[in-house]
Amino acid sequence: HKGGYKHFMAKEIAEQPVVIAETIRCYLPSGGDMIDLKEADLDFSKVSRLTMVGCGTAYYACLTAKYWFEQLARLPVEIDVASEFRYREPPLPEGSLALFVSQSGETADTLAALRYCRGKADHILSVINAAESTMARESDIALPIHAGAEIGVASTKAFTCQLVVLLILALKAAADRGTMSAAQIAEHVAALRSLPGAVNSALEQSEAIRRVARHLSEASDVLFLGRGLMYPLALEGALKLKEISYIHAEGYASGELKHGPIALVDTDLPIVVLAPSDGLFDKTMSNMQEVIARKARVLLITDEAGVAAAGGDVWSTIAMPAIHPALAPILYAIPAQLLAYHTAVAKGTDVDQPRNLAKSVTVE
Numbered sequence: 001h002k003g004g005y006k007h008f009m010a011k012e013i014a015e016q017p018v019v020i021a022e023t024i025r026c027y028l029p030s031g032g033d034m035i036d037l038k039e040a041d042l043d044f045s046k047v048s049r050l051t052m053v054g055c056g057t058a059y060y061a062c063l064t065a066k067y068w069f070e071q072l073a074r075l076p077v078e079i080d081v082a083s084e085f086r087y088r089e090p091p092l093p094e095g096s097l098a099l100f101v102s103q104s105g106e107t108a109d110t111l112a113a114l115r116y117c118r119g120k121a122d123h124i125l126s127v128i129n130a131a132e133s134t135m136a137r138e139s140d141i142a143l144p145i146h147a148g149a150e151i152g153v154a155s156t157k158a159f160t161c162q163l164v165v166l167l168i169l170a171l172k173a174a175a176d177r178g179t180m181s182a183a184q185i186a187e188h189v190a191a192l193r194s195l196p197g198a199v200n201s202a203l204e205q206s207e208a209i210r211r212v213a214r215h216l217s218e219a220s221d222v223l224f225l226g227r228g229l230m231y232p233l234a235l236e237g238a239l240k241l242k243e244i245s246y247i248h249a250e251g252y253a254s255g256e257l258k259h260g261p262i263a264l265v266d267t268d269l270p271i272v273v274l275a276p277s278d279g280l281f282d283k284t285m286s287n288m289q290e291v292i293a294r295k296a297r298v299l300l301i302t303d304e305a306g307v308a309a310a311g312g313d314v315w316s317t318i319a320m321p322a323i324h325p326a327l328a329p330i331l332y333a334i335p336a337q338l339l340a341y342h343t344a345v346a347k348g349t350d351v352d353q354p355r356n357l358a359k360s361v362t363v364e
């Protein structure tokens, strides 16, 4: 049941501080920095390449994790959507670890990609929500995300819990490969432990986001921009919006703006800029100024320091609590979800059961 909420999606967005805390407790049980993968026997020092595959939101979780595994563990990563991967029939070099991300564990293309990797990859690992699923059964190691049942077709809490597990795996990889010091790992773990509280504060922006969403619901197209770890989230924010509000939305890497999409920019194209004040903030701000100069209405999602540094002509800002840069995609998923949700509610669409979509895509 919806527990007093109007939609399952609203309930599942609101549950995130609790389910994220639970996921963290399962993989970092001691209160210290010790990562516990239970019986899973995984040594990343023996892995030469990680291949990650998923569909939709699960694929965007893979894309986010690619940044973590490459930057933190210096591990080469290949990712693809399952429907391309399986027919591409890519060679898997020796030492490959294949990782499949799926909420349901039943998605036809992801399952076919997993079966393709059997016998070709050294290990088959899955990060799944449905612990009893086909993918969980057919993997060497299945890591549950502990998000609880997700009913809304738009994936929300499964995405953030997938990210938590993938970040913890990247930290484990960094530890195994000696690419991070104990102090650096401890710093990331401490940041993870503060995440549920930060997610709670992000949820407090719901009302402010609802006000902006009223305007957004009148747009026919919306552009999402982000750089680095915010790029996959720009894609995810656009997917969420198009799924449930039926507004055409696209996510772009900020640096790609000049290579085409800037031609679309005018007063009728609202642009959502995802930019925590991290090392890439100034670059994203200069992209933002370029669209503002072309009279775009910009909704900037940033932190307090970002609001102060952004300057004047921004149409609207939403402030997130300050967060460790590595964790920003998990925290900034909240306003992206809320924006899609409130826009869909303003439009009066069927939030939990959007047209043409199924929760679990078991046919290709």
Ligand code: M6R
Binding pocket: 055, 056, 057, 058, 101, 102, 103, 104, 105, 106, 107, 110, 153, 154, 155, 156, 240, 243, 359, 360, 361
């Ligand atoms: O169950 P899965 O995680 O394998 O599902 C993958 C996609 O079908 C799913 O994420 C889809 O994109 C969602 N509707 C996104 O909100």
